[in-house]
Amino acid sequence: MQQLSYFELVGFGPNGWGWALLMATGMTIAVATCGFLAGAVVGTFVAWGKIGGNAPVRWLADGYTTVLRGIPDLLVIYLFYFGGSAALGAIGSLFGAEGFIGVPAFVTGALAIGIVSGAYQAEVFRGAYQVVSRGELEAARSVGMHRWLMFRRIIAPQVLRYAIPGLGNTWQLVLKESALISVTGLVELLRQSQVAAGSTRRPFDFYITAAILYLLITWVSTYLFQRAETYSMRGMRRAS
């Protein structure tokens, strides 16, 4: 059998893996985005707990960020993958279902990423909140805004503005972390490359392609975050 050239191998021809790799890239982006959004929700609540909570809540929130940033992400993914199935199995047996119930790998992955990146995002949000001027909060309260209205109108827009650079860094982390989800069998970019490498015996070609695709996503998202930063700062006067 004749060796396929690199471009035939990763191209879109009859023997090419191009479409599969492209779909897998889409999956990587999808799982990373869902995880990132889940992390934003978790991070918001944890940051709230850190800023406005009473002592036990603050202690819990601090413990959460310390623990999640101190243990390997892979361990968290294993916990969700195996632990989630075990929990579902236990719930299922209550209703009479037998045997092993698998949690969809996408859900496990997005949740695990969300839980880990929530810890990082909480710190980003907390830092950004501290930049919001106290006077604006007092002014909002003085015109009679309630908590939720104040959060929606005054706090959230400003925190988001200051948080964009930090969120960009977290997004890069999340994107790289999504490669770890491949251990659960979700067919994202790295997993698809493994499959292709296994069936063609050309591991280097596929892993280098995966690396290039990851670089491409990183590059585009860095650009987008920069655009977002400039846009969010359009009304601000800056020093220098």
Add this chain to the structure above:
Amino acid sequence: MDLAFMQEAFLRLIAGVPLTLNLAFTSIAFGAVLAMLLALMRMSSFKVFNWPAQAYVFVFRGTPLLVQIFLIYYGLGQFRPTLQEFGLWGFFREPYWCAVLALTMNTGAYGSEVIRGGLQAVPYNQVEAARACGMSGFLLFRRIIFPIAVRQALPAYGSEIILMVKATSLASVITMMEVTGLAAKMISQTFRAVEVFIVAGVIYLVLNFIITRIIMAIEWWLSPHLRRAPAVEPRLEAAHV
């Protein structure tokens, strides 16, 4: 919560700690040298040095570590005959050396940015003062720039070390049985994810706590000028003379 089981898990997982620390410290030691080199290259005004360093950092920070590990361990297997010809196959056949190489190259990229930050933060008047005393070139670097840069970069380098300890867990994917590897094996044997997770998590937290303390101690030792001076009783009688 089954304490007897957790004790058993602890005894099994603690056996992975030496390998975790071994991987982390070997790659940090090599990685620090690489990082220093890359930082100097990036700060050089010659494009021949500057450009490759910039590209290296971009590539290694922009791709997942797991992809780098796979690329080295599985990917290079594609060139086995060539590697055998050069006598390098013995190196790339071993998962341990592949993991060390990948971790070293990765931390080199991240560390170089930290060191570059430290070098750039050296106040220029210090350099001027040193030149005024007649120091230049390597002597200036060794006595003035390097010590100040290290002191400034140490806190950020500390978090890079913690990240590396966490990153060693990825070596478990290429069959290295360090703490995470042992934990994954134990979970798949017993299906008691929560207990094993708690034990492994505690091991990592304790390791990271100890490392943070050591780095804080080094920081304290390196910055005597920031410590409060020992209290000296003022000699009041002198004022009345």
